[in-house]
Amino acid sequence: MNNSIKNQYYEQFYSKSDNEVLYPVFFKLEESSDNNDFHQLINNNPQIVIVDEIISQLEELIKLRHPQEKLTEEKLSQKIETHLGETKLDNYGVWVYYPWRNTLVHLLDEKEFVEVRTNRNQYKITPEEEEVLATKKIGIIGLSVGKAIALTIAMERICGDIVLADFDVIELSNLNRIQTGVHHFNTKKTVVVAREIAEIDPYLKVTCYNEGLTEANINDFFTKDKKLDVCIEVCDGLEIKILTRQKAKALGIPVVMNSSDRGTTDIERFDLDANLPILHGLIEHLDLSKLKEAKTTKEKAIYLLPMLGVDTLSKRLQASMPEIGKTITTWPQLASGVIFGGGICTDVCRRILLNQFSKSGRYFVDIEDQINNDIEDYISQKRRNS
Helix, strand or coil: CCHHHHHHHHHHHHHCCHHHCCCCEEECCCCHHHHHHHHHHHHCCCCCEEEECHHHHHHHHHHHHCCCCCCCHHHHHHHHHHHHCCCCHHHCCEEEEECCCCEEEEECCHHHHHHHHCHHHCCCCCHHHHHHHCCCEEEEECCCHHHHHHHHHHHHCCCCEEEEECCCECCHHHHHCCCCCHHHCCCEHHHHHHHHHHHHCCCCEEEEECCCCCCCCHHHHHHCCCCCCEEEECCCCHHHHHHHHHHHHHHCCCEEEECCCCCCEEEECCCCCCCCCHHHHCCCCCCHHHHHHCCCHHHHHHHHHHHHCHHHCCHHHHHHHHHECCCECCCCCCHHHHHHHHHHHHHHHHHHHCCCCCCCEEECCCHHHHCCCCCCCHHHHHHHHC
């Protein structure tokens, strides 16, 4: 890890309160300064949890590199010894300290870690495609549906750089659809997601905008260090929805959105068509300059309903809309729809990034349309037609 990145980790580790720490700290023991810091951390922290499974990772690495061989324990040990060479086992790879868990984990170096972690992607994602994806940067605005998307993107590793924006904290009512625990109450959603990504893959670069997307930070969000390759917008704020698309259109960045109802997925390829109207032209007839004045549910509905497309909402969501502000505070979402949306968005974004999909539009991946009492299943069809 280069010094500038490492300084960033140390700075946030030693200066932030417990519920603000975002990143783990890396120690490479072959570097004397890291070695000293590593042992100081352990000596000054008797409660620290140490997880050293480097041997099991090396075993997996060797097995994956020799898929046609049936390796005995003895032969596997010999290959590991050869692989280590002159490097001591304790010094091999990196040690990663997760401050929020007070846990120190021994891991393979980045290249080998990624090789093993993504092995089961092959050949649904080829090694050549993985190299392309590793250079990509994805921004996600809104971390309710967005949390499921961010974690799926991280697990599948369809980019090397993730930027997160949300101003909100975890609350009890979030737990019907956000996969997290009660110990995260009043913790920023950005912090929770960044930590979980780091626990999956500490080598992924994650940047957080804890205040959400604003007019003040939007340029940094979209362009700092490197321009976004894809923007995923899944926030509740109507102003931000518009602002996001206006910025993305100006910069030529595609936008993907999933509503979690009927698997509704919107794709706007501003990278391919500079004249593409935002939100498919559904709100072109409205005066967007007056959007900031919309305060009540009724005033916001003038903008929201054309965006959603009332006629294509599920029947239950249609029935829920008039209840907003009466018996419920906002539109309902289910965990099944949110998690499903994470998979849809990841799949769509991967194909956009690999130039395998180039269309704009609104698409539905509706489970109730595909699996219901009136649909004949594949096996029954096959038997009937045989």
